[in-house]
Amino acid sequence: MNDTGTHETQTQTLGFQAEVKQLLKLMIHSLYSHKEIFLRELISNASDALDKLRFEALAKPELLEGGGELTITIDADDKAHTITIVDNGIGMSRQEAIEHLGTIAKSGTSDFLAKLTGDQKKDAQLIGQFGVGFYSSFIVAEKVEVFSRRAGLEASAGVHWTSAADGEFTVSDIELPERGTRIVLHLKEGDHEFADQYRIRSLVRKYSDHIAFPVRMPKPAPYKGEDEEKKDDSVVAEVKPEDAKPEFETVNAAQALWARPRTELKDEEYKEFYRHVTHDFTDPLAWSHGKVEGKKEYTSLLYIPSRAPYDLWHREGARGLKLYVRRVFIMDDAEQFLPLYLRFVKGVVDSADLPLNISREMLQHDPAIETMKTGLARRVLDMLTKMAKDEPEKYATFWKEFGTVMKEGPAEDHANRERIAKLLRFSSTLADKPEADVSLEEYVGRMKEGQKEIYYVIADNFGAAKSSPHLEVLRKKGIEVLLLSDRVDEWLVDHLREFDGKQLKNVARGELDFAAIQSDEEKKAQEELSKGHTDLVERMKKALTDQVSDVRVTVRLADSPACLVLGQYDMGAQMRRIMEAAGQKAPVSKPTLEVNPNHPLLQRIEKTAEDAEFNDLSMLLFEQATLADGGQLSEPAAFVQRLNRLLMKTA
């Protein structure tokens, strides 16, 4: 027997999964100042459970067990210090209760837990983004009881789950005539204030107005005027019978938010709905709410979060939109409605024409989905374009969080390549700072007269890109170069190729053609420089036949003695390293060595008559250039010996 006098059997005490214990401890500590969110989370879960029931009932109407309105009911008892939240949704079987309320099933959970620092404010944000869900009950409750019965199961298949968050929970079988879930929170000593009807009512209004199901609460007692109260005191009040059932009333708007007209909705409502969909505490950066009519009819409400989620880079990380068909929830994380490079977008799509029984597999093959995907991607890109134009600061935040993902765009979405290209931001030699804030349009606007190409350099990190020797002459001439150092950059430029009719040109590849921007004098000086050192070049070519495909006098260098230049179509060092790290063989291609005959080191080499020493110096020059590019030497020991031989000589 339990305290409600109901018979319970098969009682079993189980331990929480280690991650849950850890999350509970950290959450209770970090969310101390966000206590009230527990109510939002529980109502959100109740609403999901109703959505799931309605969905499953499409195929199995008997799950509705005779009908009745789908509702969420909340009540509070300020004497017993309890809050009770009831939904007549899908409910849970005993096994489901053990699994869902004892473990965390999300991918990347341990990564997320490892990121927590103990700093209350930072952790609160991270935890908020992760989604605390049901476990947030323990922020205010010392004990939580869940009574649940899955729709379609016998009344005897009810489950009673209890825990005091002390590392364990207990489950028992219990008879529950009504399907759905009832959650009872026994409030902690310091949190009794939450068991107040008015307080809860205002929290429901604040957090859950947009929930599409009615949230019902006891009707408040009619307000008594002062006179009436006096009268009540003097006369022996007519006592209401103890067991009189309070009347309940709906306290929220109980309408799908996206189905309401835009003009009727306040920003605050959009933001609240975002929290419901994402569980993210922070406000979204922007949203776009629209209805498409015509051949395919659908409504969408799309949000750009203000921070990258912890699982943005996890292969199985949650992505996609919530799919509804004529207001009926169909599935979470419907990935087919947006391209992968827009995977950070959250929200809802509600179709008027898809069949209610549509499955994930069907989504993959339905041509109507492709059309919607194109439309939704355009909607997101338009929203971003507008943000970039009207709110550049916001856009900078967006770019910092999601820029790397957007860079996958040109490869994935050919049709929108131009549009995406306009949204890209890079660092450049103009400001030489790591913040990427230069757009291609701005770059083109600043191009030198006669400059035909958009120059960029790629390195493993910003520092290496910034100090690349390949930039020397360009810097001297005041020609801006984009500094690329993201892992995806090589992939990006491979697919982007050009912008506004101008080719993107890697300054470390192929020949640089400055002819159009050089003065006649400069051209002449360059020619003379080349002609004057043919012997040196020929000798070096011989010394380095195994290492390089060619040696030539540089047009790139001003201060460095030498640099390596890749063939126009050779695989870049960055891509090569990625392939090698993945255990793949990268094609072999020898670079060209460009030398700067004005450099004293080259002048010294040129004067070296002895072949052995000339070869050593040439090799060293090649090895230095390899290192300056962030590359690795194939024979580091030989390099050291060579260097030492020369050091000994100078000593």
Ligand SMILES: Nc1ncnc2c1ncn2[C@@H]1O[C@H](COP(=O)(O)OP(=O)(O)OP(=O)(O)O)[C@@H](O)[C@H]1O
């Ligand atoms: N009222 C309920 N009715 C039925 N099942 C529920 C209910 N509340 C919770 N659950 C089950 O417990 C699971 C875990 O809930 P929890 O709130 O911790 O996470 P979630 O809702 O899946 O994730 P998140 O809250 O981050 O979106 C849910 O996915 C659901 O299966």
